[in-house]
Amino acid sequence: MSDPITTASFLGLSGALLGIGLFGILTRRNFILLLIAIEIAINAAVLNFVYFAAFASTPASGLNGQSAAVVLVGLAATEIAVGLAIVLALNRLRGSINVTEATSLRL
Amino acid sequence: MDLGTLIPQFLPEFVLLGAGLLILLGERVGLERREYFGALSLAGMLLAFLLVAADLGTPGMGGLRGVSAGQVDGAAIPGALYGFSSLGLWFQEFFLLAAGLVALAFLSRPSVERGAAVSYALLIFATLGMLLVTLAADLVYLLLALEITAISSYLLVGYTRRDPRGLEAAMKFYIIGALSAALSFFGASLLFGAYGTTSLSVIGHSWPSGSGGLASAGYAFLLVGLGFEVTAVPFHMWAVDVYDGAPDEVSAFLAGGTKKVGLFAFVLLFTVPLLLVGSLSSATGSARESIQLSLVVLALLTMTLGNLLALLQPEMKRLLAYSSISQAGYMLLGIAVGTAPALTGASLQILAHVLLKTGAFLVVAAVSALGIGPLVADWRGLGVRRPYLSAAFALFLLGLAGIPLTVGFVSKFVLFSALVQAEGWFLWLAVAGLLNSALSVFYYARILKTMYVDKSPTAEETAPARSGEPLGADGLGWGRAGAIALAAVAVVALGVYPQPVLGALGTAAQHFLSLGL
Numbered sequence: 001m002s003d004p005i006t007t008a009s010f011l012g013l014s015g016a017l018l019g020i021g022l023f024g025i026l027t028r029r030n031f032i033l034l035l036i037a038i039e040i041a042i043n044a045a046v047l048n049f050v051y052f053a054a055f056a057s058t059p060a061s062g063l064n065g066q067s068a069a070v071v072l073v074g075l076a077a078t079e080i081a082v083g084l085a086i087v088l089a090l091n092r093l094r095g096s097i098n099v100t101e102a103t104s105l106r107l
Numbered sequence: 108m109d110l111g112t113l114i115p116q117f118l119p120e121f122v123l124l125g126a127g128l129l130i131l132l133g134e135r136v137g138l139e140r141r142e143y144f145g146a147l148s149l150a151g152m153l154l155a156f157l158l159v160a161a162d163l164g165t166p167g168m169g170g171l172r173g174v175s176a177g178q179v180d181g182a183a184i185p186g187a188l189y190g191f192s193s194l195g196l197w198f199q200e201f202f203l204l205a206a207g208l209v210a211l212a213f214l215s216r217p218s219v220e221r222g223a224a225v226s227y228a229l230l231i232f233a234t235l236g237m238l239l240v241t242l243a244a245d246l247v248y249l250l251l252a253l254e255i256t257a258i259s260s261y262l263l264v265g266y267t268r269r270d271p272r273g274l275e276a277a278m279k280f281y282i283i284g285a286l287s288a289a290l291s292f293f294g295a296s297l298l299f300g301a302y303g304t305t306s307l308s309v310i311g312h313s314w315p316s317g318s319g320g321l322a323s324a325g326y327a328f329l330l331v332g333l334g335f336e337v338t339a340v341p342f343h344m345w346a347v348d349v350y351d352g353a354p355d356e357v358s359a360f361l362a363g364g365t366k367k368v369g370l371f372a373f374v375l376l377f378t379v380p381l382l383l384v385g386s387l388s389s390a391t392g393s394a395r396e397s398i399q400l401s402l403v404v405l406a407l408l409t410m411t412l413g414n415l416l417a418l419l420q421p422e423m424k425r426l427l428a429y430s431s432i433s434q435a436g437y438m439l440l441g442i443a444v445g446t447a448p449a450l451t452g453a454s455l456q457i458l459a460h461v462l463l464k465t466g467a468f469l470v471v472a473a474v475s476a477l478g479i480g481p482l483v484a485d486w487r488g489l490g491v492r493r494p495y496l497s498a499a500f501a502l503f504l505l506g507l508a509g510i511p512l513t514v515g516f517v518s519k520f521v522l523f524s525a526l527v528q529a530e531g532w533f534l535w536l537a538v539a540g541l542l543n544s545a546l547s548v549f550y551y552a553r554i555l556k557t558m559y560v561d562k563s564p565t566a567e568e569t570a571p572a573r574s575g576e577p578l579g580a581d582g583l584g585w586g587r588a589g590a591i592a593l594a595a596v597a598v599v600a601l602g603v604y605p606q607p608v609l610g611a612l613g614t615a616a617q618h619f620l621s622l623g624l
Contacts (some may be wrong), residue, residue: 085275
């Protein structure tokens with residue numbers, strides 16, 4: 001196949017996306033940026049599904065992957081919506097969306 | 108598939124969905140009092156509980172679900188999203204039990220409170236997600252159901268929107284939950300990439316052949332992602348903070364309910380791979396042994412560290428959170444071994460934990476409603492001041508420690524004897540479990556001593572009781588008192604006469620395992 005994209009290079013891309021997302025989740029102080037990091041991390045999985053579906057061996061398997069990707073996109077949107085609700089409530093309560101300022105519970 | 112066949116198959120789930128939507132609708136049309144919402148959700152949960160019980164009671168279970176007899180505990184249909192197993196239906200009963208106890212206790216919160224309707228609706232939707240998890244036969248379906256539970260429970264933790272501690276707990280819970288979801292999704296996508304399907308049984312049977320490590324990486328990601336969900340050490344740090352900051356009843360639901368969903372997801376994901384350990388060619392067998400080993404290591408770490416950290420805790424809720432972490436270790440152990448008796452033991456341990464942990468956290472809720480502080484030391488002399496409440500709490504603690512005549516003893520006995528029966532190095536796991544149980548007795552005994560031996564604090568030391576109208580049942584609130592009493596009765600009843608449940612669970616576990624082959 002003359003296709004320049006190999007599975008290994010593709011997994012490198014989605015792995016990098018996941019890595020960037022996880023790094024963001026663990027280091028970001030601003031809740032909105034943290035939400036963006038979550039979105040990036042989840043999209044790594046969506047991209048994987050799309051890629052594997054495109055090169056699936058049977059049509060049924062391809063449809064399986066594509067539908068999984070659509071479901072995950074919906075889930076990611078729900079997850080972010082809930083995150084935004086929590087941000088709004090936090091902001092209303094203490095006027096800040098900085099994650100590190102929420103320290104009333106000890107770790 | 109049209110709605111005509113779907114609704115009968117998912118009747119209990121639709122009942123819950125209807126109850127949740129009715130509650131939200133009720134709030135729209137101006138209902139305010141908590142009692143209405145509570146009654147509606149309890150009615151929905153009870154109806155769902157009875158429907159599932161009827162399914163379990165019918166031989167072959169054709170009846171109410173509208174599924175043909177062969178479909179329950181039948182071989183997995185290729186490409187099916189969901190399947191009915193009697194073990195799954197038993198877990199539905201456990202989850203409905205936990206949710207029902209919490210809904211009952213919820214009644215004792217202030218009658219008119221912002222978010223009362225929403226909190227009940229979220230409780231119901233979280234339970235709905237839990238019920239769906241037990242039916243999963245497909246990876247994406249499983250993750251979707253897990254997310255329904257997770258998203259509802261983030262919101263449940265912060266539902267008051269006025270309490271900074273609750274909101275902060277919700278934020279932490281959310282961040283960790285999103286992290287765990289991202290890792291699980293990625294793992295699922297790798298498994299799909301390896302075998303071109305998301306069917307759990309196909310993946311489980313194919314692994315690890317012909318995937319070049321892709322599938323093993325997928326399992327590893329799922330193990331970590333779900334490890335967060337079940338608070339396995341080293342992914343446990345969030346749990347203590349979240350249980351501490353959440354409203355007390357919600358902590359009871361998180362520890363007694365939603366955590367067990369992750370454990371059932373472990374059962375669904377890893378039972379088939381683990382079943383064939385030893386009966387396969389060396390390369391395949393060794394890959395499967397590695398997953399068993401990592402589960403066992405996770406379980407041992409979880410129970411030991413959970414217990415050690417609990418020893419040092421001065422705060423009651425955090426202590427219970429650590430003890431809950433360590434208990435998850437025992438359950439993981441049962442799942443990791445993968446024999447029918449061990450799975451029975453793990454299921455029984457989960458049932459025991461649902462009753463004991465929910466009960467214990469509800470006692471904490473009741474005690475804090477009496478205006479007693481969060482430290483273990485604040486409970487000094489409670490045995491004299493509140494004899495019934497203290498007796499119930501003592502019963503739950505003894506159950507958690509595994510003392511005879513409680514359900515905690517039966518479940519640990521079944522689990523550990525299953526480990527001994529499994530022979531080989533599993534024997535040492537039973538020894539480790541027993542040592543851990545002995546360790547846990549130290550901190551449970553410390554609480555008992557504080558409650559019964561130490562002198563009550565003098566009048567000026569005790570904080571004044573919270574203002575507001577006094578609650579029924581001697582200040583505890585009828586709902587809370589009822590839920591605690593129910594849990595206590597069930598703990599003793601199952602401890603004295605466990606045979607029916609034990610037998611049925613054993614058969615269910617056997618069916619479940621034979622399905623996997």
